Amino acid sequence: MSDIKLDSTRTAMKEEADDLERSTLSSSAKDLHSIETQQKNLAEKYGIREKRLQWKIDLCVVPALILLYFAAFLDRINISNAKLYGMEDDLGLQGNQFNIALxxxxxxxxxxxxxxxxxxxxFRPHWCFSISIFVFGCATIGxxxxxxxxxxxxxRIFLGIAEAATFGLIFYILSSYYTPRQAQRRFSFFFSSTTLAGAAGGSIAYxxxxGIGNKYLANWRWIFIIEGAATVVIAFLLFFITPDFPETARFLKDxxxxxxxxxxxxxSKVESGFDVHFTWRDYLPLLRDPIFYANALAYMGLVVPSYGYAYFATTIIKLLGYTAVSAQQHSVYPWLVAFGYxxxxxxxxxxxxxxxxxILSSSLIAITGLAMILGSDDPHVKYGGCFVSxxxxxxxxxALICSTSLNLGGHLRKSFGTGFQIGFGNIGGIIATFLFLPTDAPTYHRGLGTSLGFVALSIACQLFIVIYLKRLNTKKSKPDYVTKFEELPRREQILRGDRAPGFTYML
Incomplete structure (x- = not known):
């Protein structure tokens, strides 16, 4: 009898949980339907054709940012191609000097x-972008x-200063134009330009x-000169085509x-706060928020192996038995497959x-690929691991950066959150440059093993973020939280952005 009662209780609990889940899904669907209805009413109110405006935004925002970062990323990684063609010997680099330059x-x-x-x-973002890329191009020529x-x-120091005004700001702007239902494919389509830049870098170097024979300049020097000159030209174009924030965008009508x-x-159910002036002092309280550190560490855990791959993949492929030129050709294909995926x-x-x-499944795929390169002695398996990685x-x-950007409400928290994640996360770039040392060739066990550890760190941080945001969603729905928030001054409410009770974090 006790077993029958226990089974009956379990069945009742399961049915109750299923009813709660259906109720939650139904409520979410109703909210979405309500928002879409209000959006249609807004479009009628302001005389907007939604699809036409969306195409306009896509064409004026995403391609310009792709061109910008394509040029920047190409100039960032071309040093690995120059290394293949004799830069180290010509400059007399010894020991870890190449890694220091990185x-x-x-x-x-x-x-x-x-x-x-x-x-x-x-200052308007288009000024920041064009000046930054101009300096970037000049430094590359140098x-x-x-x-x-x-x-x-x-x-290389000037390159680093110049690029500081690009990557984080790009995601800051992208997250200001798109709703959560639209954002990921735009973010990823933009980010995939890095894979094309990786492929193009190898192809251009090849x-x-x-194609160039010059007794006055070595071929590796022409890699920097040609790509740097193209970047300078692009900088002038970017002044006219890169977007500002939606509130001041030149391509939008009033x-x-x-x-x-x-x-x-x-x-988002919160105000953007674009018109609210904030200073550096407003950033200081955000340093106590653990979500910013978790986002940055999760990103850094992916940056370490990503930069390691970008800088050293061609060298790894060459060590598998290919000549420098053939390695350059074979390094293109993993980038192209990654672009499609x-x-x-x-x-x-x-x-x-x-x-x-x-985010989690892609991180696990990365671990699989790195393990293939590390654990196998078969050149074909190692090369396959490059594709998977x-x-x-x-x-x-x-996907991680998109989730971070969209889970931050208001200009203050978006500005700080995207900048802190990209800036702090790129400490991983410093770590990556010393993971794949010449003394560790050809297996690079230390570099690949450390890279696996950093991806595992990223996964741990990702799980923490999901649990933390889920708890915040629950906390913000409670009456005492709502009451305390509504007692805050109006400016403080706006600057708190996603901490407003109406903002729901995406999970």
Whole structure:
């Protein structure tokens, strides 16, 4: 009899849980339907054709940012191609000097990332972008004329300072234009430009090797000069085409700006706070929020193996028995496969409205690929591991950054959160440059093993973020939290952004 009663109790509890889940899903569906109805009413009110405006935003925002970062990423990783063609010998680099040249790029990058986001609020982003990329291009050209280790380090420092105004600011702007249902495929399509830059970098270097013969300049110098000159030209174009924040975007009409602002507020249920002036002092309380550190550590755990791959994949492939030129060709293919996977995963993520499932699964794919390279002596398995690693790493990163950006409400927290995540996370770039040392070739056991550990760290932080945000959603729904929040001054409520009771974190 007791067994029958126990089974009956379990059945009743299961039915109750199922009813609660259906009720929650039903409530969520009703909320979404209500928001979509209000959005249609807004469109009619301001005379907006939603699909036409969405196409306009996509065409004016995403391609310009892709072009910007394509140029920046290409100039960032071309030093690995130059290394293949004799840069170390020509400059007389010894010991870890090449790794030091890689490292100095990230030091100013970490320091200036948050500052760049702050300045973008004071000065228009298109000014920040175009000046940054112009300096970036000039510094890259300078790399082509350096005569010593000191000259290379100096040029790389200027590269790091210049790029500090790009990556974090890009995601800050992207998250200001799109709703949670639209964002992931835009973020990932943008981020996939890094994989194309990786593929293009190898292809361009290959063409330079075959197409340029000059007794005055070595071929590796032409990699920097040609790509740097192209970046300088792009910088002038970026001044006219890169977007500002929606509130001041040059390509939007007045009614479109108002509509977009109110539409985004419908989904986030908090004000953007663009018109509220904030200073560095307003950043200080945010340093006590654990979510920013968890986001940054999760990102850093992916940055370490990602930069390790970007800088050293061609060298690893060459050590498998290919010549420098053949290694350059074979390094292109994993980037192209990663490009396709990133965008497919992003469309599915937006369709099912789930982020963390894809972040975690992509991280596990990355671990599989790194383990293939580390654990096998078969060159074909190692090369296959390059494909799997690139797919996992470069799809997990945009999904993580997208989730971070969309789970931050208001300009203050978006500005700080994106800058802190990218800046602090790029400490991983410093670590990565010393993981794959020449003394560890050809197996690179230390570098690959450490990379596996950092991906595991990222997964642990991802799980913490999911649990923490779920608890915050529950906490913010309680009456005492709502009462305390409503007692705050109006400015404080706006600056707190996603901590408002109406904001629901995506899980």
């Amino acid at each position: 490292t100095v790029f990230f030091v100013p990058y970490v320091v200036f990332e948050l500052l760049a986001n702050y300045l973008a609020k004071l 790399c082509g004329f350096v005569k010593s280790f000191g000259g290379l380090v100096t040029a 063409q330079i090797y075959n 009614n479109e700006r108002i509509y977009l602002k109110e539409k985004l507020q419908l989904y 990133i965008n497919i995963a992003a469309f599915v993520s937006d369709y099912v409205q789930n982020r963390w499932c894809f 690139a797919m996992g790493l470069y799809s997990a990163m945009p």
